[in-house]
Amino acid sequence: MNTSKEERGQAIVLVVFALIALLAITGLAIDGGRLYQKRREVQNVADATALAGTRLLATQRCEPGADLDGMVATEIVDFAAQNGLEHDLMTGRIWAWYVNKDETRLGVVGAGNVPNGTTGIEVATIITETTTFMRITGQEDMSASGAATAMFGPILQAGGGMLPIGFPVQSVEDIIDSGTMEFEMFDGSGAICRADGVDCPSDPSAQSQRGWLNFNYIYNNQIHINSYSSPLNRVISTNFSNADLKYWGEFGCPHPLFAGTRGGLPPYLLDGDFIVGDPGARESTRATICETHMNKTVYLPVFDYIYERAEMRAAFPGNNEPPNPLKFPNAHFYHIVGFMAARLEFCGSGNNKTIGGTFLYAVIGQGQIQPGDGIGSGSGSGSCDPLMVGVTLWK
Numbered sequence: 155m156n157t158s159k160e161e162r163g164q165a166i167v168l169v170v171f172a173l174i175a176l177l178a179i180t181g182l183a184i185d186g187g188r189l190y191q192k193r194r195e196v197q198n199v200a201d202a203t204a205l206a207g208t209r210l211l212a213t214q215r216c217e218p219g220a221d222l223d224g225m226v227a228t229e230i231v232d233f234a235a236q237n238g239l240e241h242d243l244m245t246g247r248i249w250a251w252y253v254n255k256d257e258t259r260l261g262v263v264g265a266g267n268v269p270n271g272t273t274g275i276e277v278a279t280i281i282t283e284t285t286t287f288m289r290i291t292g293q294e295d296m297s298a299s300g301a302a303t304a305m306f307g308p309i310l311q312a313g314g315g316m317l318p319i320g321f322p323v324q325s326v327e328d329i330i331d332s333g334t335m336e337f338e339m340f341d342g343s344g345a346i347c348r349a350d351g352v353d354c355p356s357d358p359s360a361q362s363q364r365g366w367l368n369f370n371y372i373y374n375n376q377i378h379i380n381s382y383s384s385p386l387n388r389v390i391s392t393n394f395s396n397a398d399l400k401y402w403g404e405f406g407c408p409h410p411l412f413a414g415t416r417g418g419l420p421p422y423l424l425d426g427d428f429i430v431g432d433p434g435a436r437e438s439t440r441a442t443i444c445e446t447h448m449n450k451t452v453y454l455p456v457f458d459y460i461y462e463r464a465e466m467r468a469a470f471p472g473n474n475e476p477p478n479p480l481k482f483p484n485a486h487f488y489h490i491v492g493f494m495a496a497r498l499e500f501c502g503s504g505n506n507k508t509i510g511g512t513f514l515y516a517v518i519g520q521g522q523i524q525p526g527d528g529i530g531s532g533s534g535s536g537s538c539d540p541l542m543v544g545v546t547l548w549k
Contacts (some may be wrong), residue, residue, distance in 0.1 A: 180348065187294070192298040196281045199239045200300035201368035201547055202293060204277040207250065207263065208234040209545045211272065211529065218529055220269060225265035226250075230277065239281055249278040255525035257303060257548070270530030271493035274305035274548060286387045303548040305310050307525040310426075317443065318367040320431060320488040321346060321415060321496075322455045335513045337496070338441070366410060366439065367455065368394045369407045371430040373466075394432045396439070403439040404446050411455060416491040422459045424469055428487040429455065440509065444501035451497050451514065457488040496497060 207230045214222050218407040225333065230250055231241045231548075239246040246343040250263035259276065260269035280299040319339060325346050329337055336349035370393070414426020443452075463484055500510030 169511065174200050176332060192281055192296075193300070194281065195238060196279050196298045197239045197300035197302070199234050199281075200277050200302040201280045201304075202237050203230045203234050203248065203250070203279070203545065204275050204302040204304035206230060206546055207275040207277070208304035211275070212543050212545050215306070215529055215543070223266055223268050224225050226268065226275070230263065230275075234279065239279060245283065246281045247279070251276045253303060253305075254528060255305070255307070271528045272530075273307060273525040273528035276303040291477040304545055305523065305525045305548045306543055306545045307523040308413070309493055309544040310524045312411050312413075312455075314408055314410055315412055316453050316455050316493065317406060317447070318369060318402040318439075319454050320367050320429070320457045320490075321494055323458045323486065323491060324458050326456060326494060326528045329513045333440070336499075337511060337513055338386045338500075339511075340507055365404075366399055366432055366434070366436055368398075368430040368432055368485075369402055369409060370394065371485075372397060372409065372411075373428045373430075373487065374412060374426065385390050394430070396436065399436055399439045400442050404440040406453075411490060413456075413490050413491070416458045420528065421469065422489055424489075425456075427490040428461065428466070429457075429490060431460070432490050433485045437507065440501070440507060443498070443509065447498050448501065449497070449499060451495055452497065452511075455488070455490045455496050456492040456494050458491045461489065 163192070184448055195522055203291045207226045208228055210229050211222075219225065227250070230248060234241060234246070239248070241248045251259040252261050252263060252269050253259055253274050253276050254271045254322050257274075257276070260272055261267070263275065278299065278301045280297055282295055282296050282297045321339075325337065325348075329335060329348055332348060334350060337347065338349050339346045382530075411429075412427050415423040417423045495514040496511045497514060498509060498511040502508040502510075523546055
């Protein structure tokens with residue numbers, strides 16, 4: 155049987171349409187997969203550039219340079235290029251704004267200045283590429299976008315891993331002011347001070363720094379006010395054993411720690427954790443720390459004041475006999491106001507029971523932060539306290 159020319163023509167038309175449909179479906183699958191991948195990439199760029207710009211702000215928060223805005227803009231553009239997005243206004247584009255702790259936009263990055271109150275950066279990114287197979291349907295290009303906000307601020311929560319040694323904020327300040335970043339812990343008087351032995355602080359007294367921290371016995375006034383049954387009510391035991399201390403010396407604190415607000419003069423502020431300290435040489439723990447952490451970065455709680463039993467009873471009236479084991483024993487309570495990082499580099503031997511190291515001032519991206527008053531607020535607001543500052547993605 156012969157097929158007419160008309161039927162053959164209809165068949166060819168159907169085949170052509172079928173091929174076009176097949177190519178469109180194939181193009182949608184291929185270009186759609188590319189678009190999905192680009193969305194992930196451009197979001198990663200947004201995250202990375204927001205963090206990079208905010209990290210630079212954090213390092214300049216106390217004394218912003220004259221061209222800090224230009225430095226931030228350059229950092230964002232350069233970091234985007236390193237991550238595959240060129241800010242050429244054609245294939246790629248970046249928008250960035252300075253924001254405060256409420257996420258309110260204060261100004262455009264690159265406009266000439268960093269507004270007072272800036273605590274972070276909001277970034278929007280877009281990348282445009284030509285399509286491959288979708289061009290046959292008239293879709294010549296496709297775009298993917300991302301958005302991110304990063305914030306900086308003092309670290310108020312650390313997720314565990316702290317060594318059981320309280321480091322006085324007065325020593326932190328002295329180390330930074332002197333420019334001598336090396337320090338020694340547990341010298342002959344039990345003090346923590348600069349490696350050159352100068353200016354060991356008298357507030358708190360050197361003798362009070364003999365204690366190791368008891369991570370079984372942590373008291374937090376705000377937690378107790380809210381609920382005695384809170385899972386963050388971490389009073390586990392009033393006892394203190396060498397076995398526990400040695401374990402913490404090797405593996406760090408098993409709980410998150412919460413830093414309160416530093417006070418200027420007694421009476422100090424009462425928020426954040428109070429951790430019981432216990433005196434004694436504890437040579438086995440010192441040896442464990444030296445063996446485990448030598449030439450490594452470690453993290454230590456920073457305290458501003460040490461409360462004795464009578465002061466705790468006076469500071470927290472009515473909490474003398476709560477339903478948990480908190481009894482305010484005859485011990486020192488270290489008021490935690492922040493966290494620090496240091497590199498351990500020396501451990502004494504024989505009669506020398508010291509541990510030495512180098513103080514690391516800026517540690518980025520550790521713990522949970524609380525954005526403060528930001529750039530231009532001055533040291534009086536606490537924004538430039540010598541504590542660890544973190545940078546984190548906010549959204």
